[in-house]
Amino acid sequence: QIVFATAKGKVRKNSLEDFSSINSAGKIAMKLDPNDKIVGVEICKNDQDIMLSTRNGKSIRFESKKLRIFKGRSSKGIKGIDLATNDEIVSLSIVNQEKNKKDRVKKGDLTKNEKFILSITENGFGKKTSNLDYRVTNRGGKGIIGIINSPRNGNICSSFPVFEPDDIMISTNKGRVIRVAVKEIRTAGRNTQGVRIIKLSGDEKVVSAIKIDDNLV
Numbered sequence: 001q002i003v004f005a006t007a008k009g010k011v012r013k014n015s016l017e018d019f020s021s022i023n024s025a026g027k028i029a030m031k032l033d034p035n036d037k038i039v040g041v042e043i044c045k046n047d048q049d050i051m052l053s054t055r056n057g058k059s060i061r062f063e064s065k066k067l068r069i070f071k072g073r074s075s076k077g078i079k080g081i082d083l084a085t086n087d088e089i090v091s092l093s094i095v096n097q098e099k100n101k102k103d104r105v106k107k108g109d110l111t112k113n114e115k116f117i118l119s120i121t122e123n124g125f126g127k128k129t130s131n132l133d134y135r136v137t138n139r140g141g142k143g144i145i146g147i148i149n150s151p152r153n154g155n156i157c158s159s160f161p162v163f164e165p166d167d168i169m170i171s172t173n174k175g176r177v178i179r180v181a182v183k184e185i186r187t188a189g190r191n192t193q194g195v196r197i198i199k200l201s202g203d204e205k206v207v208s209a210i211k212i213d214d215n216l217v
Helices: 101-107
Strands: 001-007 010-014 036-045 048-054 058-063 089-096 115-121 125-130 156-163 168-174 177-181 206-211
Touching: 001 089, 036 089, 089 115, 089 156, 115 168, 115 206, 125 156, 156 206
Parallel strands: none
Antiparallel strands: 001 010, 001 036, 048 058, 048 089, 115 125, 115 156, 168 177, 168 206
């Protein structure tokens, strides 16, 4: 299936077959409320989880199979997260479900294959947190703190799954780009501010952070 997420917290899941034929003029993928916009589109399966992350540092994780498949492309979707005033979605991620999660936690089996959720803020701070700290809940809730939004940190601009051997690329509004190894970023709990990842100057802000696919480099 294919999942859409909007800034105002709406989500919708369709069969990929709904988009199997697209002509050069394109086609309407989703109807939007006034002042709303699509912020993420991802491929997902029923055995995966959907994670939404907000500008104010909240995150919600729910099972893909519990989001019904919509027929056609004419609907606005349904509530994925209950947003606070002046908050909005900044990231949509697909997270593989953990197998034997309770056993792994009990044994303390956190290896180089451990999956993390990396969060980056507009002021250049960030951290990675074990995905085990992000519990699966029902769609439409208020979510949990993923990273603290503070005057030091600023708003959150990106949040997505990574592994220890990965690299990420961070871009700023001044056209500057840096590449950082995930292993060099501190691991911390959800309810923390993180550490400086990139030093900014003046009114420079981070606008994007992505994981680098080694198969494409």
